[in-house]
Amino acid sequence: AQSVTQPDIHITVSEGASLELRCNYSYGATPYLFWYVQSPGQGLQLLLKYFSGDTLVQGIKGFEAEFKRSQSSFNLRKPSVHWSDAAEYFCAVGLSGSARQLTFGSGTQLTVLP
């Protein structure tokens, strides 16, 4: 069965600093990969997704993620964090085939210091 690991439960960065959130997955084939963000009291919003092709994908709000097959990773990055980026971030793995179900990591809570 597929699994997703987000090793950092909580990360704190200063505004303007760079950010990298880690995501590792376990799956037999190349999965579909997603990053979602959840602001307090809100639903999940899709930041970016990877299906195939270029391993560096650009998303909304200035985020990008890089798929590294050799490391089974899909880390999320942002060069300069804004206070409004404080939220919880979820990495997810999509099953191939018709099921299209997602397995989510446990999330990383991001705090941004002024």
Add this chain to the structure above:
Amino acid sequence: EADIYQTPRYLVIGTGKKITLECSQTMGHDKMYWYQQDPGMELHLIHYSYGVNSTEKGDLSSESTVSRIRTEHFPLTLESARPSHTSQYLCASTPRGGNGYTFGSGTRLTVV
């Protein structure tokens, strides 16, 4: 602007009560999902539907039931709520062949 709506946003209810969590989407998506999320924990799929009159149980066993009589509507029902059902419930949808999910804002359920 949300295209998938969940009501209520918050619900506190006594043990043994029957409750229905509503989820509606206006995008014409075929596939809809219910996820359960405990604080600080990952999301677990509890129900999904690929279209009208199609419902399946997800990875996480749940005492809740769902129905899909109309494309846009995917309600979740608990016949007899218990404190162990206290959690956040997120509804999502995706079009046929699509891999981007749209999530609702969630219902935070507390059973006392």
